[in-house]
Amino acid sequence: MRRILLVGFGGMGHVHYENMKRIPDAQIVGIAGTEHDRKAAEETGLPFFLSITECVKSLSVDTVDITTPTFLHKSHVLEAMDAGCDAICEKPLALSSSDAEEIYRKAEEKGRKVYLALVMRYTKEFSILSSLIKDEKYGKLLKADFHRLSPMPEWTHGSWLFDKNKSGLIPFDLHIHDLDMIYALFGEPVDVQSYAPVDRQSGFPCYYSIDYHYRNLSVHAEAGWLRTSMPFTSGWRLIFEDAVAINNDGAIYVYPYKSDKIDLTPVYDTVISTGINVPPTGWYYEELKHIISEMNGQEKVRISKDEAIGVLRIAEKL
Protein backbone atom coordinates (compact mmCIF):
# COMPACT_ATOMS: atom_id res chain seq x y z
CA MET A 1 0.00 0.00 0.00
CA ARG A 2 1.49 3.36 -1.02
CA ARG A 3 1.05 6.07 1.63
CA ILE A 4 0.59 9.27 -0.33
CA LEU A 5 0.86 12.97 0.39
CA LEU A 6 -1.18 14.92 -2.16
CA VAL A 7 0.35 18.33 -2.87
CA GLY A 8 -1.90 21.03 -4.34
CA PHE A 9 -5.67 20.85 -3.99
CA GLY A 10 -6.87 22.84 -6.99
CA GLY A 11 -8.35 21.45 -10.21
CA MET A 12 -5.98 18.51 -10.67
CA GLY A 13 -5.52 17.98 -6.94
CA HIS A 14 -9.23 17.16 -6.69
CA VAL A 15 -8.99 14.89 -9.73
CA HIS A 16 -6.09 12.94 -8.17
CA TYR A 17 -7.92 12.80 -4.82
CA GLU A 18 -11.15 11.39 -6.32
CA ASN A 19 -9.27 8.81 -8.40
CA MET A 20 -6.67 7.72 -5.83
CA LYS A 21 -9.52 7.05 -3.36
CA ARG A 22 -10.71 4.25 -5.64
CA ILE A 23 -7.30 2.62 -6.24
CA PRO A 24 -6.85 -0.38 -3.91
CA ASP A 25 -3.05 -0.05 -3.41
CA ALA A 26 -3.09 3.71 -2.80
CA GLN A 27 -3.98 5.68 0.31
CA ILE A 28 -3.82 9.47 0.51
CA VAL A 29 -2.83 10.17 4.13
CA GLY A 30 -2.44 13.95 3.99
CA ILE A 31 -2.86 17.02 1.79
CA ALA A 32 -0.38 19.90 1.45
CA GLY A 33 -1.20 23.21 -0.14
CA THR A 34 -1.54 26.92 0.44
CA GLU A 35 -3.90 28.57 2.97
CA HIS A 36 -6.34 28.87 0.05
CA ASP A 37 -6.65 25.05 0.05
CA ARG A 38 -7.01 24.55 3.81
CA LYS A 39 -10.83 24.54 4.06
CA ALA A 40 -11.44 22.16 1.14
CA ALA A 41 -8.60 19.89 2.27
CA GLU A 42 -9.81 19.73 5.88
CA GLU A 43 -13.33 18.88 4.67
CA THR A 44 -11.90 15.58 3.42
CA GLY A 45 -11.04 14.69 7.02
CA LEU A 46 -7.34 14.35 6.19
CA PRO A 47 -4.58 16.29 7.97
CA PHE A 48 -3.53 19.45 6.13
CA PHE A 49 0.03 20.84 5.85
CA LEU A 50 1.69 23.91 4.42
CA SER A 51 4.88 22.04 3.55
CA ILE A 52 5.87 18.70 2.09
CA THR A 53 8.78 18.23 4.50
CA GLU A 54 6.61 18.96 7.53
CA CYS A 55 4.01 16.40 6.44
CA VAL A 56 6.52 13.66 5.63
CA LYS A 57 8.07 14.20 9.09
CA SER A 58 4.72 13.81 10.88
CA LEU A 59 3.09 11.04 8.86
CA SER A 60 4.64 7.92 7.47
CA VAL A 61 4.60 8.85 3.77
CA ASP A 62 6.44 7.06 0.94
CA THR A 63 4.96 8.85 -2.09
CA VAL A 64 4.38 12.53 -2.85
CA ASP A 65 1.80 13.22 -5.56
CA ILE A 66 2.39 16.70 -7.02
CA THR A 67 -0.46 18.67 -8.62
CA THR A 68 0.84 22.19 -8.04
CA PRO A 69 1.26 24.85 -10.76
CA THR A 70 3.93 23.84 -13.25
CA PHE A 71 6.65 26.30 -12.15
CA LEU A 72 6.68 24.58 -8.72
CA HIS A 73 7.07 21.02 -10.01
CA LYS A 74 10.86 20.96 -9.95
CA SER A 75 11.23 22.30 -6.41
CA HIS A 76 8.40 20.09 -5.12
CA VAL A 77 9.80 16.92 -6.72
CA LEU A 78 13.24 17.72 -5.27
CA GLU A 79 11.74 18.43 -1.84
CA ALA A 80 9.81 15.14 -1.94
CA MET A 81 12.98 13.19 -2.81
CA ASP A 82 15.00 15.03 -0.12
CA ALA A 83 12.34 13.90 2.35
CA GLY A 84 12.98 10.30 1.25
CA CYS A 85 9.91 9.80 -0.97
CA ASP A 86 9.22 8.81 -4.57
CA ALA A 87 7.27 11.40 -6.57
CA ILE A 88 4.34 11.34 -8.96
CA CYS A 89 4.29 14.62 -10.88
CA GLU A 90 1.55 16.14 -13.04
CA LYS A 91 2.59 17.17 -16.52
CA PRO A 92 4.83 18.77 -17.57
CA LEU A 93 7.64 17.57 -15.32
CA ALA A 94 9.42 20.93 -15.61
CA LEU A 95 9.61 24.07 -17.71
CA SER A 96 12.86 23.09 -19.45
CA SER A 97 14.62 19.92 -20.52
CA SER A 98 17.64 20.90 -18.41
CA ASP A 99 15.47 21.08 -15.28
CA ALA A 100 14.00 17.66 -16.12
CA GLU A 101 17.53 16.27 -16.57
CA GLU A 102 18.48 17.66 -13.17
CA ILE A 103 15.41 16.03 -11.57
CA TYR A 104 16.31 12.59 -12.97
CA ARG A 105 19.99 13.05 -12.04
CA LYS A 106 19.03 13.86 -8.44
CA ALA A 107 16.59 10.93 -8.36
CA GLU A 108 19.40 8.58 -9.37
CA GLU A 109 21.77 10.05 -6.76
CA LYS A 110 19.16 9.65 -4.04
CA GLY A 111 17.88 6.26 -5.18
CA ARG A 112 14.37 7.63 -5.65
CA LYS A 113 11.89 7.38 -8.54
CA VAL A 114 9.87 9.99 -10.43
CA TYR A 115 6.67 9.07 -12.28
CA LEU A 116 5.26 11.50 -14.81
CA ALA A 117 1.47 11.79 -14.97
CA LEU A 118 0.95 12.53 -18.66
CA VAL A 119 -2.53 11.14 -18.96
CA MET A 120 -3.07 10.44 -22.65
CA ARG A 121 -0.38 7.75 -22.75
CA TYR A 122 -2.34 5.69 -20.22
CA THR A 123 -5.65 5.86 -22.09
CA LYS A 124 -7.37 3.18 -24.13
CA GLU A 125 -7.56 5.73 -26.96
CA PHE A 126 -3.75 5.81 -27.09
CA SER A 127 -3.53 1.99 -27.12
CA ILE A 128 -5.93 1.92 -30.08
CA LEU A 129 -3.99 4.66 -31.88
CA SER A 130 -0.72 2.87 -31.29
CA SER A 131 -2.04 -0.54 -32.48
CA LEU A 132 -3.61 0.95 -35.61
CA ILE A 133 -0.22 2.33 -36.60
CA LYS A 134 2.00 -0.57 -35.51
CA ASP A 135 -0.18 -3.40 -36.87
CA GLU A 136 -0.24 -1.90 -40.39
CA LYS A 137 -3.57 -3.70 -40.94
CA TYR A 138 -4.64 -0.85 -43.23
CA GLY A 139 -1.25 -0.37 -44.85
CA LYS A 140 1.28 2.29 -44.15
CA LEU A 141 0.41 5.47 -42.33
CA LEU A 142 0.64 8.45 -44.72
CA LYS A 143 -0.46 11.31 -42.49
CA ALA A 144 -1.42 11.89 -38.85
CA ASP A 145 -3.28 14.93 -37.51
CA PHE A 146 -3.83 15.76 -33.84
CA HIS A 147 -5.90 18.56 -32.36
CA ARG A 148 -6.59 19.91 -28.88
CA LEU A 149 -8.66 23.09 -28.78
CA SER A 150 -9.98 24.63 -25.59
CA PRO A 151 -12.03 27.68 -24.76
CA MET A 152 -9.77 30.22 -23.01
CA PRO A 153 -9.05 28.57 -19.61
CA GLU A 154 -9.82 31.64 -17.50
CA TRP A 155 -10.91 29.54 -14.51
CA THR A 156 -7.44 28.68 -13.07
CA HIS A 157 -6.68 30.06 -9.62
CA GLY A 158 -4.23 33.02 -9.60
CA SER A 159 -3.88 33.06 -13.46
CA TRP A 160 -0.45 31.38 -13.34
CA LEU A 161 -1.48 29.59 -16.54
CA PHE A 162 -1.16 32.78 -18.61
CA ASP A 163 2.37 33.53 -17.37
CA LYS A 164 5.01 31.98 -19.65
CA ASN A 165 7.47 31.63 -16.74
CA LYS A 166 4.91 29.72 -14.70
CA SER A 167 3.15 27.42 -17.18
CA GLY A 168 5.24 27.55 -20.37
CA LEU A 169 1.91 28.45 -22.09
CA ILE A 170 0.37 26.27 -24.82
CA PRO A 171 3.42 24.19 -25.89
CA PHE A 172 4.13 23.01 -22.31
CA ASP A 173 0.61 23.02 -20.96
CA LEU A 174 -1.88 21.94 -23.64
CA HIS A 175 0.04 20.68 -26.65
CA ILE A 176 2.34 18.56 -24.43
CA HIS A 177 -0.37 15.84 -24.45
CA ASP A 178 -0.24 15.47 -28.25
CA LEU A 179 3.51 16.06 -28.41
CA ASP A 180 4.01 13.23 -25.92
CA MET A 181 1.91 10.85 -28.04
CA ILE A 182 3.65 11.96 -31.24
CA TYR A 183 7.09 11.46 -29.65
CA ALA A 184 6.15 8.04 -28.27
CA LEU A 185 4.77 6.89 -31.63
CA PHE A 186 7.21 8.38 -34.10
CA GLY A 187 10.31 9.46 -32.16
CA GLU A 188 12.46 12.50 -32.82
CA PRO A 189 11.24 14.49 -35.84
CA VAL A 190 13.71 15.50 -38.56
CA ASP A 191 12.32 19.03 -38.49
CA VAL A 192 9.62 21.00 -36.67
CA GLN A 193 7.86 24.10 -37.97
CA SER A 194 5.27 26.02 -36.09
CA TYR A 195 2.89 28.83 -36.96
CA ALA A 196 1.91 30.66 -33.77
CA PRO A 197 0.79 34.27 -34.22
CA VAL A 198 0.83 36.44 -31.10
CA ASP A 199 -2.71 37.12 -29.92
CA ARG A 200 -3.40 40.88 -29.71
CA GLN A 201 -5.40 40.65 -26.46
CA SER A 202 -3.28 38.25 -24.37
CA GLY A 203 0.13 39.16 -25.83
CA PHE A 204 1.17 35.54 -26.43
CA PRO A 205 0.29 32.93 -29.08
CA CYS A 206 -3.09 31.38 -28.37
CA TYR A 207 -3.18 29.16 -31.44
CA TYR A 208 -0.46 26.82 -32.73
CA SER A 209 -0.34 24.95 -36.01
CA ILE A 210 2.69 22.65 -35.91
CA ASP A 211 4.26 20.43 -38.57
CA TYR A 212 6.44 17.56 -37.43
CA HIS A 213 8.45 16.24 -40.37
CA TYR A 214 9.56 12.63 -40.47
CA ARG A 215 11.04 10.63 -43.30
CA ASN A 216 8.00 9.30 -45.25
CA LEU A 217 5.47 10.73 -42.82
CA SER A 218 3.88 14.07 -42.15
CA VAL A 219 2.39 14.79 -38.73
CA HIS A 220 0.40 17.91 -38.02
CA ALA A 221 -0.93 19.20 -34.71
CA GLU A 222 -3.18 22.08 -33.68
CA ALA A 223 -3.48 23.47 -30.16
CA GLY A 224 -5.35 26.50 -28.94
CA TRP A 225 -6.84 28.42 -26.07
CA LEU A 226 -9.52 30.15 -28.06
CA ARG A 227 -11.97 32.95 -27.39
CA THR A 228 -14.96 30.87 -28.34
CA SER A 229 -18.08 29.27 -26.88
CA MET A 230 -17.09 26.00 -28.59
CA PRO A 231 -16.61 23.23 -25.99
CA PHE A 232 -13.19 21.62 -25.47
CA THR A 233 -12.37 19.19 -28.26
CA SER A 234 -9.48 16.82 -28.90
CA GLY A 235 -8.70 13.92 -31.17
CA TRP A 236 -6.75 12.65 -34.14
CA ARG A 237 -7.13 11.50 -37.73
CA LEU A 238 -4.92 8.90 -39.39
CA ILE A 239 -4.72 8.47 -43.15
CA PHE A 240 -3.54 4.99 -44.08
CA GLU A 241 -3.06 3.52 -47.56
CA ASP A 242 -6.33 1.55 -47.17
CA ALA A 243 -8.38 3.31 -44.49
CA VAL A 244 -8.97 6.49 -42.55
CA ALA A 245 -9.25 6.34 -38.73
CA ILE A 246 -10.79 9.19 -36.76
CA ASN A 247 -10.96 9.90 -33.04
CA ASN A 248 -13.36 12.73 -32.21
CA ASP A 249 -13.47 13.31 -28.45
CA GLY A 250 -13.09 9.59 -27.72
CA ALA A 251 -15.45 8.27 -30.44
CA ILE A 252 -13.14 6.23 -32.66
CA TYR A 253 -14.12 4.94 -36.10
CA VAL A 254 -12.11 3.27 -38.82
CA TYR A 255 -13.37 3.69 -42.38
CA PRO A 256 -11.68 0.95 -44.45
CA TYR A 257 -11.61 0.92 -48.24
CA LYS A 258 -14.81 -0.66 -49.67
CA SER A 259 -16.17 -1.88 -46.34
CA ASP A 260 -18.33 -0.59 -43.52
CA LYS A 261 -16.99 1.63 -40.79
CA ILE A 262 -15.69 -0.10 -37.67
CA ASP A 263 -16.51 1.30 -34.23
CA LEU A 264 -13.45 1.13 -31.93
CA THR A 265 -14.78 3.56 -29.31
CA PRO A 266 -13.34 2.42 -25.98
CA VAL A 267 -15.44 1.80 -22.89
CA TYR A 268 -14.12 2.45 -19.38
CA ASP A 269 -15.36 0.41 -16.41
CA THR A 270 -14.58 3.18 -13.91
CA VAL A 271 -15.71 6.67 -14.93
CA ILE A 272 -15.19 9.54 -12.51
CA SER A 273 -16.27 13.20 -12.61
CA THR A 274 -13.35 15.61 -12.94
CA GLY A 275 -14.60 19.05 -11.84
CA ILE A 276 -12.27 20.50 -14.52
CA ASN A 277 -13.01 21.14 -18.19
CA VAL A 278 -12.88 17.42 -18.96
CA PRO A 279 -16.17 15.46 -18.88
CA PRO A 280 -16.44 12.42 -16.55
CA THR A 281 -13.78 9.98 -17.69
CA GLY A 282 -11.83 6.83 -16.92
CA TRP A 283 -8.54 8.39 -18.11
CA TYR A 284 -7.16 9.53 -14.77
CA TYR A 285 -8.17 6.33 -13.00
CA GLU A 286 -6.32 4.25 -15.63
CA GLU A 287 -3.32 6.57 -15.39
CA LEU A 288 -2.98 6.65 -11.61
CA LYS A 289 -3.78 2.94 -11.20
CA HIS A 290 -1.05 2.14 -13.71
CA ILE A 291 1.46 4.45 -12.02
CA ILE A 292 0.77 2.83 -8.63
CA SER A 293 1.36 -0.58 -10.27
CA GLU A 294 4.59 0.77 -11.79
CA MET A 295 5.67 1.86 -8.31
CA ASN A 296 4.91 -1.59 -6.95
CA GLY A 297 6.94 -3.22 -9.75
CA GLN A 298 3.80 -4.85 -11.25
CA GLU A 299 3.91 -2.83 -14.50
CA LYS A 300 6.70 -1.50 -16.71
CA VAL A 301 7.27 2.25 -16.38
CA ARG A 302 5.32 3.72 -19.28
CA ILE A 303 6.89 7.17 -19.63
CA SER A 304 10.66 6.87 -19.72
CA LYS A 305 13.17 9.47 -18.63
CA ASP A 306 14.25 9.96 -22.27
CA GLU A 307 10.65 10.57 -23.35
CA ALA A 308 9.95 12.98 -20.48
CA ILE A 309 13.06 14.99 -21.38
CA GLY A 310 12.65 14.61 -25.17
CA VAL A 311 9.19 16.21 -25.28
CA LEU A 312 10.42 19.18 -23.26
CA ARG A 313 13.35 19.64 -25.66
CA ILE A 314 10.86 19.90 -28.53
CA ALA A 315 8.40 22.12 -26.60
CA GLU A 316 11.28 24.56 -26.04
CA LYS A 317 11.55 25.05 -29.82
CA LEU A 318 7.88 25.89 -30.42
Ligand SMILES: NC(=O)c1ccc[n+]([C@@H]2O[C@H](COP(=O)([O-])OP(=O)(O)OC[C@H]3O[C@@H](n4cnc5c(N)ncnc54)[C@H](O)[C@@H]3O)[C@@H](O)[C@H]2O)c1
Ligand atom coordinates in the same frame (compact mmCIF):
# COMPACT_ATOMS: atom_id res chain seq x y z
N1 LIG B 1 -3.32 16.04 -16.93
C1 LIG B 1 -4.26 16.93 -17.12
O1 LIG B 1 -5.25 16.66 -17.83
C2 LIG B 1 -4.14 18.27 -16.48
C3 LIG B 1 -5.23 19.17 -16.50
C4 LIG B 1 -5.08 20.38 -15.83
C5 LIG B 1 -3.89 20.69 -15.19
N2 LIG B 1 -2.85 19.80 -15.22
C6 LIG B 1 -1.57 20.12 -14.53
O2 LIG B 1 -1.80 20.12 -13.13
C7 LIG B 1 -1.04 21.11 -12.49
C8 LIG B 1 -1.97 21.96 -11.63
O3 LIG B 1 -2.95 22.56 -12.45
P1 LIG B 1 -4.37 22.98 -11.84
O4 LIG B 1 -5.21 23.33 -13.01
O5 LIG B 1 -4.84 21.99 -10.87
O6 LIG B 1 -3.98 24.33 -11.08
P2 LIG B 1 -4.79 25.05 -9.88
O7 LIG B 1 -4.32 26.45 -9.89
O8 LIG B 1 -6.23 24.73 -10.00
O9 LIG B 1 -4.26 24.28 -8.57
C9 LIG B 1 -2.95 24.41 -8.09
C10 LIG B 1 -2.96 24.05 -6.61
O10 LIG B 1 -1.63 24.13 -6.10
C11 LIG B 1 -1.65 24.88 -4.87
N3 LIG B 1 -0.36 25.51 -4.63
C12 LIG B 1 0.13 26.66 -5.14
N4 LIG B 1 1.35 26.93 -4.63
C13 LIG B 1 1.63 25.92 -3.77
C14 LIG B 1 2.73 25.63 -2.92
N5 LIG B 1 3.80 26.43 -2.88
N6 LIG B 1 2.66 24.51 -2.16
C15 LIG B 1 1.60 23.69 -2.19
N7 LIG B 1 0.53 23.93 -2.98
C16 LIG B 1 0.55 25.02 -3.75
C17 LIG B 1 -2.78 25.88 -5.07
O11 LIG B 1 -3.22 26.41 -3.85
C18 LIG B 1 -3.81 25.00 -5.76
O12 LIG B 1 -4.50 24.22 -4.82
C19 LIG B 1 -0.34 21.90 -13.59
O13 LIG B 1 1.00 21.51 -13.68
C20 LIG B 1 -1.08 21.52 -14.87
O14 LIG B 1 -0.23 21.48 -16.01
C21 LIG B 1 -2.97 18.60 -15.82
